[in-house]
Amino acid sequence: MARKLKLRIWRGDSTSGALKDVTVDVNDGEVVLDVIHRVQAEQMGDLAVRWNCKAGKCGSCSMEINGKPRLACMTQCASFGEEETITVTPLRAFPVIKDLVTDVSFNYKKAMEIPAYEHPKDLAPGEARMEQVDVERSQEFRKCIECFLCQDVCHVVRDHEENKKSFAGPRFFIRIAELDMHPLDTLRNRKKTAQEEHGLGMCNITKCCTEVCPEHIRITDNAIIPMKERVADQKYDPVRWLGSKIRKREGIL
Amino acid sequence: MANGVFSSSRAQIPERTLRTDKWWIQPLTTFTVLVSFIIYATFRAFENGNYFAEPLISPFYSPCLSTECVDGASLLGTPFGIIQLFGMTISPALLILIFPLGFRMTCYYYRKAYYRSFWFSPPACAVAEPHAKYTGETRFPLIFQNAHRWFFYAGLVFNVLLTVDAVLAFRNEHKEWGHLSVGTLVLIANATFLWLYSLSCHTCRHTVGGRLRNFSKHPLRYKAWTIVSVLNHKHQNFAWISLFGVAFADFYVRQVASGAITNFYFF
Secondary structure: OOEEEEEEEEEEEOOOEEEEEEEEEEOOOOEHHHHHHHHHHHOOOOOOOOOOOOOOOOOOOEEEEOOEEEEHHHOEHHHOOOOOEEEEEOOOOOOEEEOOEEOOHHHHHHHHHOOOOOOOOOOOOOOOOOOHHHHHHHHHHOOOOOOOHHHHHOHHHHOOHHHHHOOOOHHHHHHHHHHHOOOOOOOOOHHHHHHHOOOHHHOOOOOHHHHHOOOOOOHHHHHHHHHHHHHHHHHOOHHHHHHHHHHOHHHHO | OOOHHHOOOOOOOOOOOOOOOOOOHHHHHHHHHHHHHHHHHHHHHHHOOOOEEOOEEOOOOOOOOEOOOOOOOOOOOOOEOOOEEOOEEOOOHHHHOHHHHHHHHOOHHHHHHHHHHOOOOOOOOOOOOOOOOOOOOOOOOHHHHHHHHHHHHHHHHHHHHHHHHHHHOOEOOOOOEOOOEHHHHHHHHHHHHHHHHHHOOHHHHHHHHHOOOOHHHOHHHHHHHHHHHHHHOOHHHHHHHHHHHHHHHHHHHHHHHOOOOOOOEOO
16 A cells, blocks of 8 residues: 655765655555655656665665665665655765765775785695584675675764775675684784774774674674784783794694 | 765765664663762772671672771782872772773773763764764773773682672671571672673683684684673673672672661571
């Protein structure tokens, strides 16, 4: 059964913009992306919106709905009150291109700064064997769909543009953690570079990244804090530091 | 110059947040509860009295290490004499509270709680913070958050001592074993909550197995890590429960020691 839904959609570009009111039909079961498409088809033909799978798996339709970073395709219209006006804006941590579309290239630059997996030199392709218990921690992080909602909500860059130079962000901390926990990765300085080059120490673990993750990856508890502890092992724990010097344990951990 | 969400390249939206829910309730509640605890704990730490009523000792004063401690309250002896500062006698509680205080101050959960509620960094998710500059935990003094593991180890020692206190509470006022009072239950609950808080700690999770790359080579540590991981899911809950637990245990002992109530014995 159709009903009317009131929306406020941000229209504009990098020079100016404003919230525009619009009323649109909504049917049972529809999500915010559906009604945005209806607005685009019936009332705002030039409304820019990025989308692709409509199934919460491509990470394209990231936007802010009533001020919260969310996937529009996974946000049920029924979750809002009938009299409520839903405010839809682009991600507020990234430069806006047009309407609901932002320039997320910051994230691709950061991705390129993370060194890739390094395979053991004495293992030929196809010879590698790993046990499930050794890889399941990393597998959680592979669920990431790169919607960049965690990057958007992280106040380190959201509220401080200047930190973008030195801070990789939660999406890339789970990438670093995934590789550092990988049983076969041979690159040994990931902890050091996480702290000194990718800005791990700037995270103050307020867990907003975890709260917005549509894949429910426990970014803070399972990636960022374990990485902070691994860094503490190397940089802030004199007993561990002495032990590693004496016993050269790094190679067997 | 405009920064953050008001940067010139971003969508020009004047509001600090467009959230419509009551996002401020959580930081306000956290602030209120923590300030209440700080006020109560400060009062009790400086009160220097009403902390021992055989066989119960307040967790704020255990172990009581000063020669000033009342008879029977010093489980580990009295290595410290009476310490005076500016003419005031320093309470024995002040000799030990730095350890549990440091453990909670550097705890990953409490960091989230007080960064949000006291420092507004940020006050809530997607709510712009008021600070012009942010360096996180990379510089003095916040770089000392990395000392969490040292306070964790110290906290374990205190847990053992408070567990011993709970066991000693199976005695009566005449130091005879085989008795159970409300105070016994209070101290047991306090010790249990503190153990759950410590064992669910992220540093504990890291120490027992989290730092490993190959769980398959360390099955016992993997098992321990799995158990601690289950507890770790509830770390926030244990942090609050143990905070209330230690405050209530102290309050109960205070009431008994001051004579306001009588410690009821079941047998």
